[in-house]
Amino acid sequence: MKERDDFTSGRILVPLLRFAVPVLFALFLQATYGAVDLLIVGQFASSADVSAVSTGAQIMQTFTGLVSSFAVGITVFVGQKIGEGNAEESNRIIGAGIYLFAAAGIIMSLLVVVLAVPVAHIMQAPEEAFDYTVSYIRICGGGLLVIIAYNLLGSIFRGFGDADTPFKTVFIACAANIAGDLLLVAVFHMGTAGAAIATVAAQAISVVASVVIIKRKKLLSDFRLSMIRWNGMISRKIVFIGTPIALQDLLVGISFLVILAIVNTLGVIASAGVGIAERLCTFLMLVPIAFMQSMTAFVAQNRGAGRPDRAVRALKYALAVSCAFGFTMGLMSFFNGKMLAGIFANDTAVIAAAAEYLKAYSIDCLLTCFLFCFIGFFNGMEMTRFVMLQGVAGAFLMRVPVSYIMSKVFRGSLFAIGLATPCSSVLQILLCMICYFKMKKKWTAGIVEVNG
Numbered sequence: 001m002k003e004r005d006d007f008t009s010g011r012i013l014v015p016l017l018r019f020a021v022p023v024l025f026a027l028f029l030q031a032t033y034g035a036v037d038l039l040i041v042g043q044f045a046s047s048a049d050v051s052a053v054s055t056g057a058q059i060m061q062t063f064t065g066l067v068s069s070f071a072v073g074i075t076v077f078v079g080q081k082i083g084e085g086n087a088e089e090s091n092r093i094i095g096a097g098i099y100l101f102a103a104a105g106i107i108m109s110l111l112v113v114v115l116a117v118p119v120a121h122i123m124q125a126p127e128e129a130f131d132y133t134v135s136y137i138r139i140c141g142g143g144l145l146v147i148i149a150y151n152l153l154g155s156i157f158r159g160f161g162d163a164d165t166p167f168k169t170v171f172i173a174c175a176a177n178i179a180g181d182l183l184l185v186a187v188f189h190m191g192t193a194g195a196a197i198a199t200v201a202a203q204a205i206s207v208v209a210s211v212v213i214i215k216r217k218k219l220l221s222d223f224r225l226s227m228i229r230w231n232g233m234i235s236r237k238i239v240f241i242g243t244p245i246a247l248q249d250l251l252v253g254i255s256f257l258v259i260l261a262i263v264n265t266l267g268v269i270a271s272a273g274v275g276i277a278e279r280l281c282t283f284l285m286l287v288p289i290a291f292m293q294s295m296t297a298f299v300a301q302n303r304g305a306g307r308p309d310r311a312v313r314a315l316k317y318a319l320a321v322s323c324a325f326g327f328t329m330g331l332m333s334f335f336n337g338k339m340l341a342g343i344f345a346n347d348t349a350v351i352a353a354a355a356e357y358l359k360a361y362s363i364d365c366l367l368t369c370f371l372f373c374f375i376g377f378f379n380g381m382e383m384t385r386f387v388m389l390q391g392v393a394g395a396f397l398m399r400v401p402v403s404y405i406m407s408k409v410f411r412g413s414l415f416a417i418g419l420a421t422p423c424s425s426v427l428q429i430l431l432c433m434i435c436y437f438k439m440k441k442k443w444t445a446g447i448v449e450v451n452g
Contacts (some may be wrong), residue, residue: 002011007298008083008305013317016298020318021165023230024290026154029170031282033177033202033346037195038279040181042345045191050154050345051129051264052192054275056136058260059119062253063112063141067104067148070354071097071155071250072379073242075293076154076300077234079380080134087222095227101152105145112141124261126268131191139193150203153210163294167211171293203269208383244388255395255424259417262386266412273353274414276344277337280354281361284333287325288369291318292376311380312440323393326369334362353414360418367425374432383439390431394424 007015034057041049074097081090098317116137126134140147150173154166180198184190190197256278263274295318299311333340337355345351378387401419410416 001371005299006060008307008310012310012314012406014293016317018312019163019297020290020294022167023293024286025284026163026167026170027290027293028283029167029174031279031286033170033174033199034282035279036174036178036181037199039274040185041191041195041345042276042350044186044189045125045267047347047350048126048129049132049191049195050272050275050350051126051268052132052136053195054278055120055123055125055129055264056133056140056192056196056258058257058275058278059137060112060140060147062257063108063144064147064151064245065249065253066438067101068151069156069246070104070238070242071101071152072245072296072384073097073238073240075155075296076241076379076382076384077237079297079300080304080382083301084441091223092227092231093234093238094223095229095239096231097152097156098228099230100235100238101148102145105148108148109141109144110383112144113138116141123260124264126264128268128269129271136192136196137326139196143204146200146204146207146321149207150210153207158189165210168213169206169210172209176205177202206297241382241384244384244386248388248391249390252395252399254400258400259420262403262407263414263418268355269347269349270412270414272345272347272355273341273349276341276350276354277357277361277414277418279344280333280340284329284361284365285368285372287329288322290374291322291369292372292379294318295373295376296379299377303381311377315373315377318376319370322369322373323366326366330362330365330451331437332362333358333365337362346415357414357418359422360415363419364422364425367422367429369427371429371432374429374436378432378435381439383435386435390428394428398424398427 005021037053037057038050041053045081054114074093077093078090081087081093116134119137120130122132123133142298150169153169157163157165175200180201181195184194184198188194260271260274260278264271297313298314302308302310302314337358338351341351341354345354378384399420402423403417406413406416406419
């Protein structure tokens with residue numbers, strides 16, 4: 001592979017930002033990709049369609065997030081081998097990873113299609129939107145293998161320090177999704193089903209484009225198709241690294257599904273409003289997520305090269321830049337919620353519901369900028385079990401119980417229910433700070449020994 005970034009020497013901030021910026025742009029396009037479905041459905045279909053797409057998308061995000069989290073194991077594993085200068089082994093990791101995730105994708109696709117109805121029941125999808133929700137889940141579930149391939153490619157390239165290729169492929173997917181939504185939803189009035197078909201088709205086009213780009217740029221010139229095979233040792237390592245992250249993301253995803261289920265009991269307006277607010281939050285969280293992914297790759301390479309000092313310094317830079325953006329985005333969302341929600345809907349009741357829920361999320365903007373940098377740092381240091389524990393603690397000691405209590409005490413208040421998310425982030429940050437300062441003493445002692 002010719003185009004890869006070496007993060008193990010020289011300056012820290014400039015290479016980190018150079019890597020984070022394309023990741024940020026790719027995430028922006030990814031968020032736009034998902035938002036287009038809701039935006040076009042909100043303008044050309046009913047509130048029931050909006051509710052179905054928001055609920056169905058949250059369910060599918062939980063499934064795809066589970067696999068994408070496992071793929072972090074490839075990002076970390078490949079990054080370590082690049083830091084060690086072992087390109088041949090990194091290619092074997094990629095081959096084994098493709099085999100592993102293809103098998104998982106086929107199994108998950110079958111499960112999602114079969115369980116679509118009971119899942120919609122569990123989510124308490126509003127009666128008016130129930131059939132639409134089932135349709136969305138089944139269509140996206142049928143294309144889950146394509147969706148997994150789409151996300152897996154991004155994880156592989158981030159492990160190599162290449163953020164440009166995922167940006168290009170996401171751009172292609174976004175453009176294809178916009179075209180598909182306009183054709184199927186706005187022109188043919190297919191509503192929820194049209195949005196789901198456009199999503200799967202766009203990601204299939206992106207996967208094909210990825211393969212073309214890889215061949216044309218010779219990004220994996222040493223990779224051979226024979227490397228795509230079962231390798232027990234590598235697969236166990238990928239699963240060992242990725243399982244805690246995947247389990248955390250699954251349980252965190254479930255906690256958000258619980259909140260959505262609580263909101264769905266309030267009716268289709270509240271369901272649609274929260275769905276729009278959640279979609280807006282994907283934009284608000286772009287910078288912290290970009291730094292989380294960038295920190296994972298940066299720290300993994302330096303860990304492989306035996307340079308934990310550079311990893312600690314990178315964390316400090318990332319915290320400073322990320323939190324500055326988080327403060328700005330938090331203010332914007334708190335005071336301009338209705339304007340932002342109006343982009344996705346024309347129903348005044350839905351817009352008001354979205355703005356109310358968004359105010360609570362705006363508080364979380366600064367907190368997640370702080371939290372996600374630490375998560376990326378710990379992932380890169382292969383401390384994924386701690387990442388799992390802090391995520392699960394935040395989800396089930398704070399987010400779920402607080403949202404339930406708020407729904408009972410402040411009946412119908414979406415702002416009160418939304419406060420569960422910043423409460424969770426506060427707990428997670430405290431746990432991260434405790435772990436960081438405990439581990440920093442050990443890292444410092446190790447650096448002293450090496451230098452001494």
